[in-house]
Amino acid sequence: MKALIIVDVQNDFLPGGALAVKNGDQIIPIINRLQRKFSLIVATQDWHPENHGSFAANHSGKEIGESVSLNGVKQILWPVHCVQDSKGAEFHLDLNRNNWSKIIQKGTNPLVDSYSGFFDNNRNGDTGLSDYLKSEGVREIYICGLAADYCVKFTVLDGVDEGFTTYLIQDATKAVNLQEGDFEKALEEMEDHGAILTDSSKI
Known part of the structure; x- marks a missing residue:
């Protein structure tokens, strides 16, 4: 059994x-086409409270892009984004959601960020994604979405660690690229960790 995981x-x-x-919007038509090839589709959703510790606005004197220690983990500070029940947290209207089996919300704990769809960045909080996939008999996961160098990458790495044959769909993801070349570094890191790089035309 295979599953498609659409990240954020x-x-x-x-x-x-x-x-x-x-x-980032250029991947939406590709993801919509991909969905026709899967009977099990899961989406992850960043779902932050307003007081989340990853927001630069919640740290006096700190700027976006600076780093702090958040619950013992190095944390890049981001703009306020994907606040619970906000327009920004909603899935894009053009994204087909008709056949989704489950939505996994992450980043809900203000004390720790959660890039991966499986665990928070401390690896203490489990979203339940792995157990759900295994309960459905899933052995192969195909991952796409945003962004390649953060939430997609960490979802892929955890997918491998959780024992799934894990594919990264390269043409169905884009990177933040805080530093030039971050996309390429992320691809290399995922492949080195055991993920299989593919593209939508091969699925």
Whole structure:
């Protein structure tokens, strides 16, 4: 059994959003086409409280892009984004949601960020994604969405660690690219960790 995991295709990560990924909207038609090939589809959703510790606005004197220690983990500070029940946290209207089996919300604990769809960044909080997939008999997962160098990457790495044959769909993801070349580094890291790089035409 295989599953498609769509990571964080939310308004705040798309052009015009608070933490926009350049050309992030270009992957939506690709993801919609991909969905026709899967009977099990799971989406992750960044779902932060307003007082989340990853927001620069919640740290006096700190700027976006600076780092702090958050619950013992190095944390990059981001703009306020994907606040619970906000427009920015909603999935893009063009994203087909008709056949989704489950939505996994993450980043709900203000004391720790959660890039991965499986665990928070401390690996203390479990979203239940792994148990759900295994209960459905899933052995292969195909991951796409935003952003390649953060939430997608950590979801892929955890997917491998959880024992799934894990594919990264390269043409169905885009990177934040805080530093030039971050996308390429993320791809290399995922592949080195045991993920299989593929593209939508091969699925």
